[in-house]
Structure formats: structure tokens, C-alpha cells
Amino acid sequence: MARRGALPVDPIAEAKRQWLMHGWTDAAPGMSVVTSIIRAQQILLARIDRALKPFGLSFARYEMLRLLAFTREGRMPMASAIARLQVHPTSVTNTVDRLVRDGFVTREPHPDDGRATLLTLTDAGRDLAERATAALNDEVFTRPGLSGEDTDELVSIIARLRKDAGDFEDPRPMPDPL
CATH class of the missing domain: 1.10.287 (Helix Hairpins)
Incomplete structure (x- = not known):
């Protein structure tokens, strides 16, 4: 349009x-x-x-690459990715299928759970995630169209809406060290 x-x-x-x-x-x-x-x-x-x-990325594909790139070893169970991305499992499966097809992610059997699949970021996927992140930071995230104060306030307001909808819980306090 x-x-x-x-x-x-x-x-x-x-x-x-x-x-x-x-x-x-x-x-x-x-x-x-x-x-x-x-x-x-x-x-x-x-x-x-x-x-x-x-x-050549959709936001869904980018989010998956970035999520995997944030992990220490570039891998996580598919179920963890589904939970963190907060989208329907079918959508994650379709996203992963495309990333696997294009050589950015691989599927591996989980070493401890025969029912689970590990998603692993390839070197090409890590490179793409870094380049796409630089572009998003430069073209979108650094200047979202709001002042810093407005940005903080809006994020806080939307977080309350999300929390009230059951999207997340406040983290539990860490116990004092022994």
C-alpha cells in the first residue's frame, strides 16, 4: 500500500x-x-x-536467530525457543524450517532427552544475526520515534498490560547467600 x-x-x-x-x-x-x-x-x-x-529476513526469522545468538553456545531446545518467543509452536516450526533450509540453523537430537530437538545456530546464521542487528539498531531501535522518557514510560505501561494479561510474572527474589 x-x-x-x-x-x-x-x-x-x-x-x-x-x-x-x-x-x-x-x-x-x-x-x-x-x-x-x-x-x-x-x-x-x-x-x-x-x-x-x-x-532476506522476516522479523520472526530474525528473532529466532538473535535468540540463538544470545545463548552461550548458539543452541537451545526447540521448546525453550517456543516459550521465549511467545508464539504458536507451528509458527516457530515454520520459521525454523526456513532457517534450516537456508543454512542458518540446524536441528540436532537433544543429548539428554530423546523427545527433544536442539536448535543450533550455524556460523552463517550468527553472521547474519549480527549484520541484521546492526541494521535494526541503526535504522529502528536507536530512534524509535519517541524521547527516552516517553520510551521508558510507554514500555512500563505496556509491561503492566502484558503482566495483567498473564504474559509474565515478576522474578522471584534471589535468596540471601549462605
Whole structure:
């Protein structure tokens, strides 16, 4: 879809006005939040897609590579990757299939659990993860379009929403050393 420039009115504010005019006053703020977050996601994903296009990566493929690159040995069980990425197992399987096909990841039997599969980052996958991360840092993450203060506040607000939805729990305090 071609971008036509800025609209003369904020369509989300107009939608909220319409919600209020139709008597949906209790739902209007929530509708505004939901549609604002979804539109922000579209904007950010478009920026991410532009940054990753030269590498032939989707964000899902990039996330898998980066997750594996963060591990000490470049490997982790498939079940751990599914849990950390918080997406449906079928989506992770499809992502891994493409990364294996392209030589960026391998599947190996788990040495201690015959039912489990280890995902292992190849040297080519590690190199691609590093180059794609540099591009994302430069083109997207360093300048997300908000001030540092706004960024911190927004992340905090969204973290509360995610926590209340059961997305994560606060870490348990570490016990005192003996």
C-alpha cells in the first residue's frame, strides 16, 4: 500500500468521537488504546521490514536467530525457543524450517532427552544475526520515534498490560547467600 502522506485528521481520534456520539462511552477509551497500539505496531513493523529486507529476513526469522545468538553456545531446545518467543509452536516450526533450509540453523537430537530437538545456530546464521542487528539498531531501535522518557514510560505501561494479561510474572527474589 503506497503511503499518501499525513492525513488531515487523526482517524483514531475521529473513531473515538464517533464511539462517543453513538453512546459507547465506556468502550471509547479502550477502542482508542487498542487501535492506537495496532497502528503503532503497523508503523514499527514497516520500519523493521525495510531494515531486514536486504538480509532476506522476516522479523520472526530474525528473532529466532538473535535468540540463538544470545545463548552461550548458539543452541537451545526447540521448546525453550517456543516459550521465549511467545508464539504458536507451528509458527516457530515454520520459521525454523526456513532457517534450516537456508543454512542458518540446524536441528540436532537433544543429548539428554530423546523427545527433544536442539536448535543450533550455524556460523552463517550468527553472521547474519549480527549484520541484521546492526541494521535494526541503526535504522529502528536507536530512534524509535519517541524521547527516552516517553520510551521508558510507554514500555512500563505496556509491561503492566502484558503482566495483567498473564504474559509474565515478576522474578522471584534471589535468596540471601549462605
